[in-house]
Amino acid sequence: MHGFAPAKVNLALRVTGRRADGYHLLDSLAVFAGVGDVVSATPAEGLSLALAGPGAGALQAEPDNLVLRAARALAAEAGIAPAAAITLEKHLPVASGIGGGSAxxxxxxxxxxxxxxxxxxxxxxxxxxxxxxxxxxVCVESRPMRMRGVGEVLDAVPPLPPFGLLLANPRLALATPAVFKARAPGFSAEAAYPDRWPDAAALADWLRPLGNDLEAAAITLCPPIAGVLAAIAARPGCLLARMSGSGATCFGLFATPVEAEAAAAALPDGWWRWGGAEARHGG
Structure with missing residues (x-):
């Protein structure tokens, strides 16, 4: 059995409140890119995890990978013993704001x-x-969704127009709790959604004022993010450049996947980068 784990991209992210237990409430439009990790599993006597792919080294020191926790939680819910040999082929950067571990x-x-x-x-x-x-x-769904609450409230969104996505990360990890801690006080209102977006330019126009409420804090903690955003925005055809999630991965929105792919190829070789189409058919 094989499963694709596509990168999650927060096209907009608003922090709308905070619960008594300290967890922040969000309102975000999440989509999924055509790049990701691959999880495969075969029958086995016990539960094991093997790491492969170019990003495997970053996970070697983890005492308990989230994939194993997911396997044990599923087995507990089903009332069975967890038994499978799992392989995680890692391509996405870790701690990068695109939900790699969650995917x-x-x-x-x-x-x-x-x-x-x-x-x-x-x-x-x-x-x-x-x-x-x-x-x-939302990564279980792996399709465009509106995320609210602490991520558990998921709603369908109007059909998205075709567009291209560019993703770039300066190969710097950024811890989500630190970004939330550095965020300026105050909260944003939830977004008002239209019935539809006729094209990618209209989508970008709608997204622009919504912003990412974590972007300024992330740049304070990781200044190279500002350079990544500037480099993406400078590429021909870029409709919108923004950070995803808590960073440090940034994205560019383009009218076509071809434009996004060409723009990604022009970014510095030392960055993790990808350009292409949104993952339209889920994980």
């Missing part, structure tokens, strides 16, 4: 649900996902 956990839930024949279905998988992290429920 991996979500892919593991989908793959193991199929491998073990538990048949829990999307709703129960999302419930399990909510206990693993704020981004995991």
């Amino acid at each position: 991996d956990a979500a892919a593991a839930l989908r793959v193991l649900d199929a491998l073990w024949g538990t048949g829990l279905g999307p709703a129960r998988l999302r419930t399990i996902a909510a206990g693993l992290g704020a981004d995991v429920p």
